[in-house]
Amino acid sequence: MKCLIAALLSILALTATAHAQDSMPPAPYAYQQLDDPGQEEQAQALMETLRCLKCQSQSIADSDAPMAGDMRHQVRSRIAAGEEPEAIRAWLIDRYGDYVSYDPKISETTWPLFAIPLILALVAGLLLWRRIGRKKGAAT
Structure with a gap:
């Protein structure tokens, strides 16, 4: 109580x-x-x-x-x-x-905020490039 x-x-x-x-x-x-x-x-x-x-x-x-x-x-x-x-x-x-x-400003605590979008864009670009490359290889 x-x-x-x-x-x-x-x-x-x-x-x-x-x-x-x-x-x-x-x-x-x-x-x-x-x-x-x-x-x-x-x-x-x-x-x-x-x-x-x-x-x-x-x-x-x-x-x-x-x-x-x-x-x-x-x-x-x-x-x-x-x-x-x-x-x-x-x-x-x-x-x-x-x-x-x-x-x-980019610092020890904020660098992931700037790096993660770049990394995600690179991974998406790599996946897209590989997918398009496979389709071209299968078509020939």
Whole structure:
């Protein structure tokens, strides 16, 4: 009985925490552009190349998810502080993983994503070549 009550209380606490995060006001730069047009252009270009982790199919520039707003705020505030876009990208990748970038780099963990399609295409081509070769040999 004590375990059931503890489980229910922890589920209630997690639900309340998740609801509190969604009801928090957005960060200042989530929906507000930078005053310097050059810096805003840099921020916008960078935000177009970063994936919203909640939406997964939109960039953080296009997403209305609270997490994307927080990421836009981070990008804009760091650019306003003078940080380079590539340094911000590296920080976000370190924090959220390679998935946050629409342009993932080949590394120890991502190389299979690039190699497997090539290997499958080569195997399919080899099988097709052998099948066509057998048909030509049987016809003659």
